[in-house]
Amino acid sequence: MRRVLCGAVTMSWMLTAALGAQAPAAGQGRAGGPPPAPPANLQVLPKDIPRPQLLQTMQAFTQALGVQCSHCHQFVGPGDPMNDMASDVKPQKNAARAMMRLVAVINPQVATAVNKTPDTATRVGCIMCHRGEAIPTVPPPPAPAAPRGGGPPPAGGAAPPAVPGAAR
Numbered sequence: 001m002r003r004v005l006c007g008a009v010t011m012s013w014m015l016t017a018a019l020g021a022q023a024p025a026a027g028q029g030r031a032g033g034p035p036p037a038p039p040a041n042l043q044v045l046p047k048d049i050p051r052p053q054l055l056q057t058m059q060a061f062t063q064a065l066g067v068q069c070s071h072c073h074q075f076v077g078p079g080d081p082m083n084d085m086a087s088d089v090k091p092q093k094n095a096a097r098a099m100m101r102l103v104a105v106i107n108p109q110v111a112t113a114v115n116k117t118p119d120t121a122t123r124v125g126c127i128m129c130h131r132g133e134a135i136p137t138v139p140p141p142p143a144p145a146a147p148r149g150g151g152p153p154p155a156g157g158a159a160p161p162a163v164p165g166a167a168r
Contacts (some may be wrong), residue, residue, distance in 0.1 A: 064126035
């Protein structure tokens with residue numbers, strides 16, 4: 001009987017200790033500190049944008065451009081007090097703002113041009129041009145199509161290049 005009582009007391013003590021370790025201290029919330037300050041210096045995004053939506057937007061930029069926070073922001077590292085997300089020191093941040101304004105103008109125009117609502121029309125986004133690169137590359141123009149049937153080249157066009165080793 002003594003063994004059972006001792007085991008029950010030990011189990012209840014362990015359960016209490018485990019639950020107490022999981023509970024946050026009063027006034028600290030889940031993260032263990034005060035809530036983060038609201039974002040500052042928002043010029044294109046809504047000033048009252050919810051933090052999760054802002055972070056999701058920034059993560060989309062990260063993926064579309066293949067960059068990290070420090071590309072546009074004064075960012076030392078996660079949680080570092082030297083981070084200054086509001087700073088406008090980096091020119092990339094103003095370039096991003098200009099591109100966001102451009103996209104905000106283009107998307108409704110595209111929807112109107114294709115006779116769709118803005119919700120159903122294909123939307124322009126960073127990834128369409130950047131494709132994971134901070135500075136998008138422009139592919140070379142396609143080569144002119146070769147004439148069919150082996151006839152003479154079209155007027156004003158150059159003859160197709162000679163194939164090495166071919167009979168003349």
